[in-house]
Amino acid sequence: MGVAHAADALLPPEPQVTPQAQIQAAAASLDKVRKSLDDAETSDTLQVLADQALKSKRDADAAVTALEPLLKQLDQRVEQLGTKVEGVEESTDLTRQRKELAQEHGDLDSAIKRGKLLSVEAAQTAESIEKLRTQQFNAQIASKALSPLSPALWKQFSEQLPLDLQRISGLTRLGQASFRAAIAEHGWAMPLRGIVLALLLLFPLRMGLRHLGYRYAASERAPDGRLRRTGLAVWLLLVGTVLPGLASLVFIEHLRAIDAITPRLQSVADAWIQAAFVAAFFLSISASTLVPKRPSWRLLAIDDIAAPTLTRYAWGAAFLTWFAMMLNAVDIAARTSAVSTVALDGLIALTYVGLILSVLVTITQQRQRLAAPAIKGEHGDAGRPVQRSSWLMFAWLGGHLTVLAALVAALLGYLNFSVFVATQMVWITVVVLATSLLMKFADDLCTWFFSPDSRPGRGLAQGMGLRPTRVEQVGVLLSALLRVSLLLLGLAALTAPFGNASSLLGWTASAAQGGLPVGDTVLKPMAIGRALVVLVIGLTVFRVLQHWLVETYLPKTDLDIGARNSISTVARYVGIILSGLWTLAALGIGFEKVALLASALSVGIGFGLQAITQNFVSGLILLAERPVKLGDRVRIGDQVGDIRRISVRATEIQTDDKSTLIVPNSELITKSVQNLTMDGALGRISIAFAVPLSTDVVRLKELLLGIYRSHEAVLEAPAPSMYVDSLSGSVINITSFGHVSSPRQVYSTRSDLLFELLRQTAEQGIALSSATDIHLVRNRADAAPVPPTTPAAPEPASHTPTA
Structure with a gap:
């Protein structure tokens, strides 16, 4: 080595x-x-x-x-x-x-x-x-050929059949000779190894993975809800499609490794692999959606009587599709006659028609069984609501139209059209089932993963500092994106037999490599994905920094709550802006293009968004100058309340009746606002009343100031004071003042002082009056008692008799 x-x-x-x-x-x-x-x-x-x-x-x-x-x-x-300057001689370098x-x-x-x-x-x-x-x-x-009902077709077929059989026999002998030569040179090791690996993939591994899927879906570790069923169905579809196809691929590649396949049979070997994948896909989609032996895991609205029957028809469709693909490959490799091809296509078309008819009969029988309880209910028996499935109605109607078109075309001699229509009906059914299954699985997976009740959802909410509703919104948006992508993929699969697959794949590959041009900028899928990741990371980092700033650093400073709120708000918007710029940079959009876009939008901002821009700038001024801050008590017009939140567009003020007043920031900048608590302003209590002219004002002053001093909320400095405001006729107008630590205490403290003033003046015999009162005083000794006046009784009417 x-x-x-x-x-x-x-x-x-x-x-x-x-x-x-x-x-x-x-x-x-x-x-x-x-x-x-x-x-x-x-x-x-x-x-x-x-x-x-x-x-x-x-x-x-x-x-x-x-x-x-x-x-x-x-x-x-x-x-x-x-640039080169004319008249100036440059150096040689x-x-x-x-x-x-x-x-x-x-x-x-x-x-x-x-x-x-x-x-x-x-x-x-x-x-x-x-x-x-x-x-x-x-x-x-x-193209039109002889009808399968025409005796001339079968006469020609019988004449060409011996020659076609000889051609197929010759192709078989050629394949056998190539196989024997390869075995003689390389031995049986490679073919036997391919057979063993294919059998291991096809039976032990496939059945073991299916068993593991059922076992996990039935365990407590599996997610709750429909995701158990859709996840199991997708697992069965994946295992049932990939492993049989891989088994065929492994076996064929082991034969090719020793040159055991003659060149004329290479296309047949490729068709074997493709047919294995297609047939396995047909069987897997039927097994994962129908589940004939486990009704509780069934996703389709199929009863226990129709499910096994439809499963058998799925096996028939899978075998017929595999046989048609292999037969076509053998015909091309053996160069059989056109008559044999036409005759066999006619038989295949009629077989497809019979298979589709059998499926339609099964669906019709189920519809009758579902409608039976409703019919009994009309006759007085207890019936349950009929459960109808929209896809069953669509399959029933489309199947009848397909059967009619394929049958008429086959009988008229349009065998290619008949085979195409029948096979497309089967292919459309399989693609629709697979697409709907994957869309349900994508929706269930995203809903569960981003649910606040699931472990991943709680981890995302805690790690990124998001509210549970925001996490759910992310799941809903991602589910919609995945389902739209799967729907487009399903449409591409439906159009593939019409010859447009290569164009679609080419456009997709070009978009993935060259990107999607938008003006002067080219957006590539990798750049878009990178920008989304950058946006999520940027928002998360700045949210963590803001949380640290608000919860850890700012409480350790001497800043008041208003200053801390201003810093927190500014930091939040700065983080959003920086994250947006970072995202644009990841997309490949430079800052000069952003500036150009901003300048192009300035006219629209100046006219259409004038009020929003004014409030935005006013909000920045409020956060910077802080004429009013969080917690201040302000008066705007006839409304008084406490400032609870200052954003860049509006300010929220909570009034005394606990309602929220939303004031645009421009109102706080351009109009008069009374800040009752700015710079620690005190609250002043003012009590004005009147007493008769004969009242001892010295004793009244001691009493009133004593009431002020006895209340715990009234401050000693500034000290309470009482003033004689004016003499008006027969009364003395008194005005008194006291101070409390906050304007929020004025109302309640003034009420307590008034209660105490009324109580003590009544005990001291001091009369309270107003300037509009009129008092009549007379000497009681000289006045004679006046008896109560009673109304005089009416005299009876006299009636003079008439002569």
Whole structure:
């Protein structure tokens, strides 16, 4: 082993292919494709040529992508040299550098232009090949042959059958001879090893993995909900599709390793592998969705009577598809007659029609069983609601139309169309089932993974500092993205038999390598993924920093709560802005383009977003100047409340009735606002009342100031005071003042003082009055008592008799 490594170290390194050489090779490959178009007759050959053309396009795009940064670097070097000044003689080195850079710039520019032109030509060539394939496909589908009911077809078939059997026999003898020669040279070790590995993959490993899937899905470690069933179904689909196909691939590759397969049978061997994968996929999708022996794990609305029957039909469809693919490969390799091919295609088409009819009968019988309880309920028996499945109705209707079209086409002699329609019905059914299963699994997986009740969801919420609802929103968005991607993949799989798969794959590969051009910027899938990762990391890092700033550092400072809120808010928006700029840089969008976009939007911001911009700038001024801060008590118009939150657009004020007043920041900047608690302002209590003119004001002053001093909320400094405001008629107007530590205590303290004032003045016999009161005073000794006045009774009416 050491000698081998030493020998490898002595070998010269492999030369790297330059972008210019890659463009040259792509051009040569495209020329070869164009020359081969004249000899291409079959659809498979055209498919190979289309793939080669698309490969030339991808190579050209990759070379252009590699050369463009080099051209930009060369332009920067040219800019560093500056422009040549006329009349000034430059040094020899500078002149030589200018000449070399100009030569390199010209070579790179011409190579890039050639690569772009080659990419366009390759795309046009691939498109023309696809159109040619489509025309051949349409012509083949529309071709008419003898009807299977025609005796002439079977007469020709019987005449050609001995010759076709001889051709197949000759192909078989050729394969046997090649196999015997390989065994004679290499022995049985390699074929036996391939058989053993294939059997191990097909039976012990496949059945063991299926058992492990069932066991895990039934255990307590599996997630709750529908994810148990969809996850098990996807596992069964994956195991049942991959392992049988791999078994066929391993066996064939072991035979190819000793050249046991003759060149004429190579296409048959490839068809064997493809047919194994397709048949295994058919069987796996039916087994994972129908689950005939475990009804509780069944995802489709199929009862226990129809599930085993539909499973048997799935086996029939899988075998028929495998047999049709192998028969087609053998016909091509043995070069059998066209009559035999037409006759066998007719039999295959009629067999497909019979199979689809059997499936439709089973679905119809289930619909009748589901409708039976409802019919009994109409006659008075207890019936349950009928459970109808939309996909069953769609399959029932589509199946009848397909059977009718395939049967009529086969009887009229359009056998290719009949086979195509029948096989497409089976393929569409399988693709729809697989796509719906994967979409359900993606939705269940994302919902469970980002659920606050699951362990991953709790870990994400705690690690990133997100609320549970935000984590659920991420799961819903990711589920929607995955389901849309799976739906597009399913549509691509449905259109693949029509000859557009290569174009779709080529467009996808070009988008993955060259990116999606948006203006002057090219967005690549890797760049988009990297930008999303950068955005998540940036927001997480700045959220952690803000949490540390608010919870750890700022409480240790001497700043008040308002200053801490301003710093926290500014830090939050700075983190969002920096994360956004970092994300744009990861996308490849420079800051100069962001500035250009901002300048282009300035007109719209000035007119359409004027109010929002004004409030945003006002919010920044509030956070910087802090004329009002968090916790201040302010008066705006007739509203008084405490500031609870200051953002860059609006300020939230909580009034005394516990409602929230949202004030735009521009209102706090451009209008008058009374800050009742700015700079530690005290609250002042003012009590005004009136007493009669005869009141002893000295005793009243001692009483009132004593009430102020006795209350625990009233401050000693400034000391309470009482003033005679004015003399008005028969009353004395008194005004008194006291101070409390906060304006929030004014209302309650004033109420306590008024209660105490009313109580003590009543005990001291001091009358309280207002200037509008009128008092009538008279001498009681001189006044005679006035008897109560009673209303006089009405006199009875007199009636004079008339003569």
